[in-house]
Amino acid sequence: MLAAAIVVIVELAVQIAGIQSGQARDEPAVSLASQSMACRASVRRSAIAAAEGNHFAACAECGIAALRPASSEACGQEERSCGEKSTHPQRNHRQNRLFPKAMDDHRTGALFALMAMLPLLSACEDVPVAPHDAQPEAIKRGRLAAGQLGCGACHKIPGIWPEGATGPDLTNLAERGVIAGSLPNRPAELTAYLLDPPATVPGTAMPKVPMTRQQAEDIAAFLHQPDAH
Amino acid sequence: MPTETQLKAVLGGWPPAVLNPAGPYSEPVTLLAWALLIGGTVVLAIVLAALAVALWGAPSLRRRLGGDRAIWIGGIAFPVVVLTALLVWGLWLTGDLAAKAPRPGEMRVRITGEMWWWRVAYLDESGRTVIRDANELHVPVGSTVLLELDSADVIHSFWVPRLAGKMNMIPGRRNLLRIQADQPGTFGGQCAEYCGGPHALMGFAVVAHTPESFDRWRASRLAARPASVTSRGQELFMASGCAACHTIAGTQAAGLAGPDLTHVGSRRTLGAGILPNNRGTLAGWIADSQTIKPGNRMPNYKQLDARELNALADYLAGLK
Numbered sequence: 035m036l037a038a039a040i041v042v043i044v045e046l047a048v049q050i051a052g053i054q055s056g057q058a059r060d061e062p063a064v065s066l067a068s069q070s071m072a073c074r075a076s077v078r079r080s081a082i083a084a085a086e087g088n089h090f091a092a093c094a095e096c097g098i099a100a101l102r103p104a105s106s107e108a109c110g111q112e113e114r115s116c117g118e119k120s121t122h123p124q125r126n127h128r129q130n131r132l133f134p135k136a137m138d139d140h141r142t143g144a145l146f147a148l149m150a151m152l153p154l155l156s157a158c159e160d161v162p163v164a165p166h167d168a169q170p171e172a173i174k175r176g177r178l179a180a181g182q183l184g185c186g187a188c189h190k191i192p193g194i195w196p197e198g199a200t201g202p203d204l205t206n207l208a209e210r211g212v213i214a215g216s217l218p219n220r221p222a223e224l225t226a227y228l229l230d231p232p233a234t235v236p237g238t239a240m241p242k243v244p245m246t247r248q249q250a251e252d253i254a255a256f257l258h259q260p261d262a263h
Numbered sequence: 264m265p266t267e268t269q270l271k272a273v274l275g276g277w278p279p280a281v282l283n284p285a286g287p288y289s290e291p292v293t294l295l296a297w298a299l300l301i302g303g304t305v306v307l308a309i310v311l312a313a314l315a316v317a318l319w320g321a322p323s324l325r326r327r328l329g330g331d332r333a334i335w336i337g338g339i340a341f342p343v344v345v346l347t348a349l350l351v352w353g354l355w356l357t358g359d360l361a362a363k364a365p366r367p368g369e370m371r372v373r374i375t376g377e378m379w380w381w382r383v384a385y386l387d388e389s390g391r392t393v394i395r396d397a398n399e400l401h402v403p404v405g406s407t408v409l410l411e412l413d414s415a416d417v418i419h420s421f422w423v424p425r426l427a428g429k430m431n432m433i434p435g436r437r438n439l440l441r442i443q444a445d446q447p448g449t450f451g452g453q454c455a456e457y458c459g460g461p462h463a464l465m466g467f468a469v470v471a472h473t474p475e476s477f478d479r480w481r482a483s484r485l486a487a488r489p490a491s492v493t494s495r496g497q498e499l500f501m502a503s504g505c506a507a508c509h510t511i512a513g514t515q516a517a518g519l520a521g522p523d524l525t526h527v528g529s530r531r532t533l534g535a536g537i538l539p540n541n542r543g544t545l546a547g548w549i550a551d552s553q554t555i556k557p558g559n560r561m562p563n564y565k566q567l568d569a570r571e572l573n574a575l576a577d578y579l580a581g582l583k
């Protein structure tokens with residue numbers, strides 16, 4: 035009983051100390067699970083390659099190729115984590131109009147995919163995946179900058195208040211194929227978009243929010259992180 | 264923590280730190296708060312110790328605890344002495360916090376609580392309004408400022424914890440509160456009396472300047488506004504009905520239902536202390552303030568397209 039009381043008192047003191055130094059906002063931890071990052075990197079790589087016009091892109095992590103047509107409509111479709119390996123052939127079946135039948139069998143699919151992947155490995159390597167190399171420091175700065183600039187006034191961004199609805203929900207932005215309906219979802223393009231949206235995507239509804247290049251890069255790194263679900 | 268500090272710098276110190284005084288009118292309050300807290304903890308510890316003795320102590324100790332003497336000392340003498348001392352000390356400490364009348368030459372500002380923002384009027388010696396503003400108060404470091412607090416609707420409470428204690432804003436009454444900042448900076452405030460709807464999002468910012476920089480600020484506010492060239496944004500402002508609720512000096516906009524926007528571009532915050540102020544948040548606020556601050560008295564403007572929204576935001580951001 036005495037122990038319980040002491041616990042309460044200590045807790046109270048800690049809380050008060052917290053209030054004093056102004057730690058009222060809790061900062062939700064950004065999940066940095068490297069596993070899922072690597073996986074998403076490859077998924078996104080394939081999306082980017084598709085947006086670039088490559089006919090095939092490989093999910094190197096799983097060793098299973100994600101064969102995708104290069105139409106932008108396909109790359110805008112929902113992305114899946116390649117952690118669920120078994121969904122790959124199925125997705126290929128759904129999305130690949132070239133070889134629908136061959137993909138029905140998982141094994142055939144995998145084999146076919148590996149074959150298709152071989153000549154394309156180099157193309158896959160060319161695609162930069164910088165956000166995933168981003169320093170945790172940059173991600174932290176990015177989250178702070180996004181809050182400071184009030185991006186939440188128009189977007190729902192995990193860990194940032196408020197949760198505005200004028201612009202799209204930016205949860206899991208990394209898994210999106212294109213940004214603002216037209217740009218490949220890569221760090222350089224995202225940074226350029228953030229710095230001056232109307233100049234990058236004419237007619238976009240996102241206003242130019244004054245920020246430095248460093249802030250834009252940090253925010254891009256932050257937004258490209260997989261969100262803790 | 265630098266991140267926290269930066270966040271506060273941008274949001275005008277909101278939400279405010281409560282036990283970190285920055286002026287002579289909040290120091291006594293903070294001191295008293297700590298004294299009460301620590302004293303209360305000590306008393307709680309004594310009571311718990313007595314309880315432990317009563318439950319598990321040696322029989323001789325328990326007998327002494329249950330005797331008349333323990334009751335006289337612990338139950339009557341101790342509280343009477345401690346509480347009386349506290350009362351005297353507290354009154355002595357906070358006695359001159361209550362402001363009674365303006366001192367000669369003292370700066371006076373009337374702040375009116377509105378649901379859910381603050382109307383600010385800087386007064387001259389005779390009590391006439393010389394500068395109108397909203398949601399932000401500019402003061403010089405090292406001088407006292409007398410705040411005349413009232414309310415236009417329900418009871419609010421003006422609270423800038425780093426500069427002073429709380430003071431209620433009561434419709435039909437004028438409560439006086441004196442503040443002084445001892446260091447330059449931005450100090451967040453918060454309505455501290457539930458006033459309905461988005462009460463929790465009714466913030467405030469006090470900006471303390473060095474005396475020179477304050478004089479410059481004041482001169483710029485008193486200077487006549489150069490006649491502005493009509494812009495697309497200004498046209499939209501008049502055409503969209505914003506002028507019915509907002510005033511922008513030097514234009515036909517003379518509405519009084521919402522905050523004065525004459526200098527909105529130079530405000531630290533938007534939405535009464537809750538958002539940083541830039542073109543993006545301006546556009547976001549105009550398009551959909553109801554998601555950001557649910558229930559506030561400005562309607563959403565979803566009918567504006569991207570170009571119009573940006574033109575409006577550019578216009579307002581330019582009102583320095």
Ligand SMILES: [Cu+2]
Nearest residue numbers: 454456458462
């Ligand atoms: Cu209130």
